[in-house]
Amino acid sequence: MLKEKVISAPNGIIVLLFVIALLIIPIAMIIMAAKEAQGGPKPVATIVFWLIVWVADIVAMAGFFTVQPNQGVVLNLFGRYMGTVTDQGLRFANPFYTKKHVSLRVRNFETSKMKVNDKDGNPVEIAAVVVWKVVDTAEAIFHVDNYDNYVHVQSEAAVRNMATAYPYDSHEEHEISLRGHTAVVAKHLQGEIQDRLAVAGVEVVEARISYLAYAPEIAAAMLRRQQASAVIAARTKIVEGAVGMVEMALNELAKKNVVEFDEERKAAMVSNLLVVLCSENQVHPVVNTGTLYQ
Numbered sequence: 001m002l003k004e005k006v007i008s009a010p011n012g013i014i015v016l017l018f019v020i021a022l023l024i025i026p027i028a029m030i031i032m033a034a035k036e037a038q039g040g041p042k043p044v045a046t047i048v049f050w051l052i053v054w055v056a057d058i059v060a061m062a063g064f065f066t067v068q069p070n071q072g073v074v075l076n077l078f079g080r081y082m083g084t085v086t087d088q089g090l091r092f093a094n095p096f097y098t099k100k101h102v103s104l105r106v107r108n109f110e111t112s113k114m115k116v117n118d119k120d121g122n123p124v125e126i127a128a129v130v131v132w133k134v135v136d137t138a139e140a141i142f143h144v145d146n147y148d149n150y151v152h153v154q155s156e157a158a159v160r161n162m163a164t165a166y167p168y169d170s171h172e173e174h175e176i177s178l179r180g181h182t183a184v185v186a187k188h189l190q191g192e193i194q195d196r197l198a199v200a201g202v203e204v205v206e207a208r209i210s211y212l213a214y215a216p217e218i219a220a221a222m223l224r225r226q227q228a229s230a231v232i233a234a235r236t237k238i239v240e241g242a243v244g245m246v247e248m249a250l251n252e253l254a255k256k257n258v259v260e261f262d263e264e265r266k267a268a269m270v271s272n273l274l275v276v277l278c279s280e281n282q283v284h285p286v287v288n289t290g291t292l293y294q
Contacts, residue, residue: 001143002081002139003136003138004072004084004136004138004139004201005081005084005138006083006086007082007083007084007085008085008087009087010091010092011089011091012066013090015064015092016064016090016092019057019060023054023057023058025053026053026054026057029046029050030046030047030050033050059095062095063094063095064090064091064092065090065091065093066089067085067087067089068088068101069088070104071102071103072085072102073085073086073099073100073101074099074102074137074138074141075094075097076097076099076100077098078096081138084102100141102140104133104135106131106132107133108129109129109130109155110127110128110130110210111129111130111152111155113125113126113127114126114160115215116159116160117163117164118164118167118168119165119166119167122167122214122215123214123217124163124168124214124215125213126163126178126211127159127211129206129207129210130151130155130207131204131205132151132203132205133202133203134147134201134202134203135201135202135203138201139200140201140202143199144200147200147201150200151200154193154197155196157196158192158196159189162185162188162189162192163178166178168212178209178212182208186209189207189208189209190204190207242273245273246270249269249273250266250269
């Protein structure tokens, strides 16, 4: 497999001055030779020589190319990889080299919204943002046909594969879900995409889910399920707190000898306190003028 080979190229400014000089000198020498040969034999050999030099100089001008910051130029000679130039500025190389510019800048894109089934089989819509850059120009150019399109297609495939590994929402305490564990899911997604893009000389800088929702056909049902789960969790917390407050009240009353309760009175007091503490509506007190046994 080809690996990137960084090479240096001559400074184009210096070579350009030399090329300009070679454009002028042959013309001047041909004119001088023609003047000296007036009335005598023509210096054909001299004229042909300088014409060849002039034509070669014109051909050499095809060897100039520029390298922008964070850019590499892949040089290829008749199908053979010669190296990559990353030095900035105007450069010169063999005019017969094929020169392919490759950006080394960090790029990003967002995948399309895709409908996939999560681990529980529920259809969800998901999209992700992928930040990437080329780190090996030789692999990017020669290992895949179009590395930019390859990145897009393989990233979407990785998102689909990753989404099937987790449920949308966790129903157990330590279960990883797409919605509740974004950092873990993002790390998995980045590794999934990197494995697929390594052959193209691409490094995945970051990958995160940008859109996540249940598919429209089950969104309403799942919303009711989430609401029910939230209500159950809230009521459980309220009941736990209410039981603790009742226990504290009974202990304090007994500790300070405010009043003595038998089991029936304790049950009645616990019942009243739980109704007051757990009720969703405002409770209206009722004054009992009799006894607990009436």
